[in-house]
Amino acid sequence: MQMKKKKIAIIGAGISGLALGRLTKDHDVKIFESQSEIGGISKVKTIDGVPFHLTGGHCFNSKNKDVLDFVFKEILPKSEWNEVTRDAKIHLKGKLISYPIENAFREMIFHWPLFGISALFSYLFAKGKKNHQNFDSWLRSSFGNILTETYFLPYNKKIWGLEPKEMSTDWLPGKLPERNLKNFLKSFLGFKEKDMVHSTFYYPNKGEGALIKALSNSLNIELNTKIKKIENIDGKHYLNDEYFDEVIYTGPLNLINQLIDCDASICEEIKKLKYNKITTCFWKAKSNDITWSYHPESDHFFHRHAYIGNFLREKKSNYRITECLGSISKEDLLKQKDDDLYELIDLHYSDYAYVVYDENTRGSVEKIKKFVKSKNIRLLGRFAEWEYYNMDICIQRAMEEADEINS
Numbered sequence: 001m002q003m004k005k006k007k008i009a010i011i012g013a014g015i016s017g018l019a020l021g022r023l024t025k026d027h028d029v030k031i032f033e034s035q036s037e038i039g040g041i042s043k044v045k046t047i048d049g050v051p052f053h054l055t056g057g058h059c060f061n062s063k064n065k066d067v068l069d070f071v072f073k074e075i076l077p078k079s080e081w082n083e084v085t086r087d088a089k090i091h092l093k094g095k096l097i098s099y100p101i102e103n104a105f106r107e108m109i110f111h112w113p114l115f116g117i118s119a120l121f122s123y124l125f126a127k128g129k130k131n132h133q134n135f136d137s138w139l140r141s142s143f144g145n146i147l148t149e150t151y152f153l154p155y156n157k158k159i160w161g162l163e164p165k166e167m168s169t170d171w172l173p174g175k176l177p178e179r180n181l182k183n184f185l186k187s188f189l190g191f192k193e194k195d196m197v198h199s200t201f202y203y204p205n206k207g208e209g210a211l212i213k214a215l216s217n218s219l220n221i222e223l224n225t226k227i228k229k230i231e232n233i234d235g236k237h238y239l240n241d242e243y244f245d246e247v248i249y250t251g252p253l254n255l256i257n258q259l260i261d262c263d264a265s266i267c268e269e270i271k272k273l274k275y276n277k278i279t280t281c282f283w284k285a286k287s288n289d290i291t292w293s294y295h296p297e298s299d300h301f302f303h304r305h306a307y308i309g310n311f312l313r314e315k316k317s318n319y320r321i322t323e324c325l326g327s328i329s330k331e332d333l334l335k336q337k338d339d340d341l342y343e344l345i346d347l348h349y350s351d352y353a354y355v356v357y358d359e360n361t362r363g364s365v366e367k368i369k370k371f372v373k374s375k376n377i378r379l380l381g382r383f384a385e386w387e388y389y390n391m392d393i394c395i396q397r398a399m400e401e402a403d404e405i406n407s
């Protein structure tokens, strides 16, 4: 039977909107993007041939074969990608040790025998329970008090701007490695990380911009077009006076009440949603072979350095991207310049970077989503669904929405 062609409006040309556009291309699809460029959070600016990810370093991988097939077979052929071995490090007590920290006990014992052995015993005797009231207790139970207090708590306070005690654990599955005694044992016996799963990722040879460009191929995208209202007249959607059968919103959920009339109770739930902004800097820096490093130190406000030039097939190791919480002035950023960071080339402020989960988040998001669904508007993507989604999950979700739209 022939599929009925629908008129589809997608609000937002980030990874989610673009992927859905490609997956529904047999319909009459229009993508509205408020910015002058596509890409959303995954947007990239190329400087000296090196990609500056305006919202932090990005790499791609997926556990879902359908997502990998879609990306490598329909969007950007695998030959256009570089497969990179992850070599991530943690700055601890003035040394660089391997990530994940629970696989680096040998290094810790070598550098600081007493600390290393105490951390090891604290890890081995941690309870590894399943249910937790908050993120702090999850960390202690998964990794022991010593690693939690030395690394996990200070690092997470920096990235979230919130005490882990005040955070829920709803977002953790699939995001943070769980306690895994098998991996611990392998690493303790001296196996390298490359022998373990998920230790590689993909990066386009020409930078992330190549993925975004390839996704947008043949799509009808209206740039500089901010959708201010979704009108619903007699059960039909109108955007800028144009009728659509389907409307998919990929912008932030906490702005949905600007687009549709929401009940007062929904507006109250929206007010409870917390999220983080970040400042991203692009530096000319000391060369290093690693892929990224985590910084728990409280006197250093960057929480992560991405050695982005090392993601490329033809490495350019002397460039780095740093990320830090909030909107920090250039003057203050330069105060953090150390012997490794030579020159600040560019910087970018991102309004939406991380969803922050506290005890209210899950309940509020469910109520808002239910309300939006009752208006026959689909929500898709990281901030529209208010979930800690990576690009692969955005694509997976786009596939699920496309299946429903196409059926």
Ligand SMILES: Cc1cc2nc3c(=O)[nH]c(=O)nc-3n(C[C@H](O)[C@H](O)[C@H](O)COP(=O)(O)OP(=O)(O)OC[C@H]3O[C@@H](n4cnc5c(N)ncnc54)[C@H](O)[C@@H]3O)c2cc1C
Pocket (backbone or CB within 6 Å): 011, 012, 013, 014, 015, 016, 017, 032, 033, 034, 035, 038, 039, 040, 041, 042, 055, 056, 057, 058, 059, 060, 061, 225, 226, 227, 228, 250, 251, 252, 278, 323, 352, 353, 354, 380, 381, 382, 383, 384, 389, 390, 391, 392, 394
């Ligand atoms: C620091 C950081 C590092 C990350 N690293 C990785 C990584 O290594 N690997 C990975 O896979 N993922 C990573 N991610 C996650 C990834 O960036 C996101 O999952 C993905 O980019 C989200 O895409 P999206 O399309 O859902 O949302 P967005 O990118 O936010 O796109 C939404 C779009 O909608 C537009 N818009 C909003 N409102 C309107 C409106 N009213 N009218 C018109 N347009 C509108 C916006 O301008 C935007 O372009 C990272 C994220 C961050 C913050």
